[in-house]
Amino acid sequence: MSFNIDERYSKMNQGEVLLAYKGSITAELITNVLGVVESKLDHVIDKSITKKKIYNILVESLQNLYHHVDDLPYMVNESMDIHFGIFVISKMDESYVIRTGNFIRNDKIKKLTERLDKIKSLTRDELKELYKFVLNNQKFSDKGGGGLGLIDIARRTGGGVDYEFDNYDNDYSFFSFTITIDN
Amino acid sequence: MESIALEGTPKTPTVNMDGATGIVEIKGRSIPENSIEFYRPLVEWLEEYSKEPQQLTTVNIQLEYFNTSSSKCILDVFKKLEAIKKARNEVIINWYYEEDDEDMLEAGEDYESIIRIPFKMIEVVD
Numbered sequence: 001m002s003f004n005i006d007e008r009y010s011k012m013n014q015g016e017v018l019l020a021y022k023g024s025i026t027a028e029l030i031t032n033v034l035g036v037v038e039s040k041l042d043h044v045i046d047k048s049i050t051k052k053k054i055y056n057i058l059v060e061s062l063q064n065l066y067h068h069v070d071d072l073p074y075m076v077n078e079s080m081d082i083h084f085g086i087f088v089i090s091k092m093d094e095s096y097v098i099r100t101g102n103f104i105r106n107d108k109i110k111k112l113t114e115r116l117d118k119i120k121s122l123t124r125d126e127l128k129e130l131y132k133f134v135l136n137n138q139k140f141s142d143k144g145g146g147g148l149g150l151i152d153i154a155r156r157t158g159g160g161v162d163y164e165f166d167n168y169d170n171d172y173s174f175f176s177f178t179i180t181i182d183n
Numbered sequence: 184m185e186s187i188a189l190e191g192t193p194k195t196p197t198v199n200m201d202g203a204t205g206i207v208e209i210k211g212r213s214i215p216e217n218s219i220e221f222y223r224p225l226v227e228w229l230e231e232y233s234k235e236p237q238q239l240t241t242v243n244i245q246l247e248y249f250n251t252s253s254s255k256c257i258l259d260v261f262k263k264l265e266a267i268k269k270a271r272n273e274v275i276i277n278w279y280y281e282e283d284d285e286d287m288l289e290a291g292e293d294y295e296s297i298i299r300i301p302f303k304m305i306e307v308v309d
Contacts, residue, residue, distance in 0.1 A: 027216050034214075035193065049283050052248070056286070059214045059250050066216060128293070135254055136297050148251040156286060 003166045003174060008086070012099045012176065015092035018044070025069055025085035025102075030062045037089060044091075054096050054181055057153055061098050061179060062087065064149045069102045072172055098179040103172050109165055112175070115147055116163050119154045127155045157181055187228055195221055196246065200228050205237030209260075210245040213253040222256035229263035236272050240264065245279035245307070246287070258294065265298045278302045282309065 009022050018040055019033065037058060041051045069085050086101035104112070122130060131151045138148075154161055160180040165173045184202040191197035191211040199208040207229075215221050242264060249257065261276075268274040278291035288304060295302040 056248055063216055063250060132293050132297060135258060152251050
């Protein structure tokens with residue numbers, strides 16, 4: 001098999017790691033992580049605005065992860081935790097980097113790629129207009145905000161997002177998402 | 184009508200809605216995974232209040248954080264307030280943001296440009 005989850009995980013553990021997690025993504029976990037990271041940020045960052053920005057993006061990216069993890073069928077991998085995902089928060093040079101990873105059904109890749117490439121190509125003002133359009137026009141489900149999370153992250157980071165897909169098998173790939181927050 | 188008084192939690196804001204004074208307050212953080220559930224009673228309260236609102240409704244929004252799941256619900260709150268204003272009642276919206284928090288100021292401006300009520304932007308300095 002070409003894709004190895006542990007290799008991917010160690011690749012994501014770059015820089016000065018503040019927190020790294022690999023396993024089930026649950027609502028309780030996210031609540032706990034947010035609490036831990038918030039107090040940790042209080043210790044390492046003085047500027048309240050930077051802290052706020054990181055925290056905001058972290059909330060958005062972890063909740064995105066929580067809502068969009070696809071479970072591998074038990075038949076394919078019986079050792080994997082249910083609702084499996086990865087996230088790593090680290091400091092690299094003067095930037096903070098949030099990395100998330102999750103399995104995704106291959107039939108969703110095209111749409112997500114188009115959405116991400118579009119968001120990456122937009123200017124600050126265009127992102128603002130898109131955000132307002134989606135906010136005011138798209139119907140939200142209990143699950144999410146019609147892609148508003150990704151737009152919000154791109155807005156707050158000035159387009160500092162990147163992604164990668166690793167093919168896992170015929171039905172699934174692993175989606176790695178990287179957010180860079182300049183300090 | 185019954186007023187609403189909710190204490191804030193790490194994921195949900197402090198909410199006070201008082202029909203007798205016409206004061207509506209949402210403060211703190213709003214980052215629940217499912218915001219629709221949290222905001223539904225607030226939107227319903229405003230729907231009820233809009234039938235017989237005070238001459239002046241004062242709205243204070245002072246959020247430290249809110250997630251995109253909340254942003255749509257907050258817009259629903261503003262749309263109810265817009266309807267109250269359209270029915271020829273006075274509505275004042277005070278949008279508080281922390282000093283230098285450009286993102287939060289911009290979020291207020293986004294809402295202001297969608298609904299037709301001018302916001303009072305108030306910078307809170309420690």
